[in-house]
Amino acid sequence: MKILHVPTEIAGQMQTLVSGLRESGHTVNGYNWFHTYLKYGGGIINTDAYELKNVMEALIRYADLIHFHNGNSFLIHNTDLPILHQIGKKW
Incomplete structure (x- = not known):
């Protein structure tokens, strides 16, 4: 599975998840x-x-799969979430 972690790394949470998921065989990146x-x-x-x-x-x-951290998404006010839902993306 190709997993994306965005957009806010705080306290190493994103890094920990990215590393663990990679060890489990997933393709994962964090931005x-x-x-x-x-x-x-x-x-x-x-x-x-x-x-x-x-x-x-x-x-x-x-x-x-897109994992959003700390209540943020790609765009301010999370205006991208309805679009992601319409195209069938999981988050």
Whole structure:
């Protein structure tokens, strides 16, 4: 399964999930737009909201499952969630 974790890595949660799911044989990546001095790694791609929005469509097409962290989605006010629901994406 191709799993995507976005957009906010806090306290290593995304990194832990990405690592564990990879060990279980899934294809998993995390994209983080929240920058911190902790410099999370382990499959987490540090980006910003502008760049994430630019690749959002490709990421949505690619992923079987999208896990949103900390109450955020790709777009402000979670306006993308109805669209994801319409196209049958799981989150």
